[in-house]
Amino acid sequence: MDVGQAGGDAVVGRRERELYVEGGGDHNPVLASECRKAFSKLFARAGISQRPKVIVCGGRKNAYDQFVHAIKEDRADVWLLVDAEEIVKQPCPPFDPWFHVQSRGEDGWRRPPGVSDDQLHLMTATMETWLLVDRAALKSVFGPRLDESRLPPPASELERLPKRRLEECLKTATEVTRGGPYDKGAHSFRVLAAVAPDRLRILPWAERFLRAMGSGG
Numbered sequence: 001m002d003v004g005q006a007g008g009d010a011v012v013g014r015r016e017r018e019l020y021v022e023g024g025g026d027h028n029p030v031l032a033s034e035c036r037k038a039f040s041k042l043f044a045r046a047g048i049s050q051r052p053k054v055i056v057c058g059g060r061k062n063a064y065d066q067f068v069h070a071i072k073e074d075r076a077d078v079w080l081l082v083d084a085e086e087i088v089k090q091p092c093p094p095f096d097p098w099f100h101v102q103s104r105g106e107d108g109w110r111r112p113p114g115v116s117d118d119q120l121h122l123m124t125a126t127m128e129t130w131l132l133v134d135r136a137a138l139k140s141v142f143g144p145r146l147d148e149s150r151l152p153p154p155a156s157e158l159e160r161l162p163k164r165r166l167e168e169c170l171k172t173a174t175e176v177t178r179g180g181p182y183d184k185g186a187h188s189f190r191v192l193a194a195v196a197p198d199r200l201r202i203l204p205w206a207e208r209f210l211r212a213m214g215s216g217g
Contacts, residue, residue, distance in 0.1 A: 015077050017052035019213075020067040022082040023127065024056035024189070032056040034189040046197035048214045052079065060085075064101075064109050071112045081209065084122040087162055092204050097122050121209040124159045127188060128166040130195060132158055133203055137194035141187060142177035149173075155202050 024035030036054045043051045053076075057063035060082045067080040088100050097120040101109040111120075123130060131138065133155045139146050150173035152161060167182075174180035179187070201207040 016075070017050060018055055018070060018076045018078045019052040020055045020057055020063045020070070020078065020080045022057060022060040022063040024058065027058065031185060031189070034193075038189040038193040041193045042195060042197065042200075043213060046210050046214065048210075052077075052213065061107075064107075068112050071115060079119050079121060079212065081121045081123065083126045083163075084124040084205075085163060086125055087160060088122065088124050088205070092208075095205070095208055118212050121212065122205050124203075124205045125161070126163045126166055127184075127192070128163075128170055129158045129161070129203065130200060130206060131188065131191045132166060132170065133206075134191075134195045134199040137191050137196065137199075138174075140194045141190050142174050142180055142182075145177045147173045147176070155199070159203050159205055 019039070021035065021039070024032045035056045039054050040051065055066060057066050063080060063082055067078060070076065070078045082101075084100060085106070086104060090096055090099065095117060097117060098109075098111040098115075100122065101107045101120070102111070132151060135146070135148060135151065138151075150169055152158065152165070152169050158166070170182040172181075174182045174187075197210060200210060
């Protein structure tokens with residue numbers, strides 16, 4: 001069952017919910033399916049009853065463009081989830097995701113009219129932060145030879161680490177494991193499917209995302 005089927009249609013008059021997600025390969029149906037399934041499992045474990053339909057967008061600019069198009073059509077309640085790509089410099093809370101993507105030189109994204117802060121969510125600095133917060137999830141994919149000494153402690157500081165360091169830690173920690181070293185396409189959604197929501201909630205930006213996803217039911 002695709003993400004979203006357990007939600008919106010069951011309640012008469014409730015608007016559909018759509019989540020536009022960076023990654024998953026918009027031209028790779030297998031990877032896109034793994035992305036949707038991973039989020040479906042995460043939402044189910046988090047107790048989110050009205051789960052959004054996940055729209056897999058590939059590149060982050062494509063995700064933003066599809067989100068903006070959906071806003072203009074006003075056909076559903078919509079959210080956008082992308083990598084921050086860089087450490088979010090402003091303190092949180094308060095959260096100001098639109099400031100980050102508008103001030104970031106490679107983005108320059110403007111907030112569409114009528115859109116709130118709650119409709120934009122950031123994986124800070126990248127999706128790998130979410131994977132590193134749960135070592136049990138990593139072991140479920142990579143096995144007992146995962147080198148935990150190579151993983152960055154503590155979990156509460158992960159959102160303050162740059163993207164390159166996060167990726168390097170994952171690769172070095174999984175080099176000698178079954179199926180390693182870590183590869184985003186081969187492993188990311190398999191790990192995400194096993195990540196425990198209570199571990200994600202350690203991360204302020206991830207907790208904000210789960211709270212928003214659960215706000216409708």
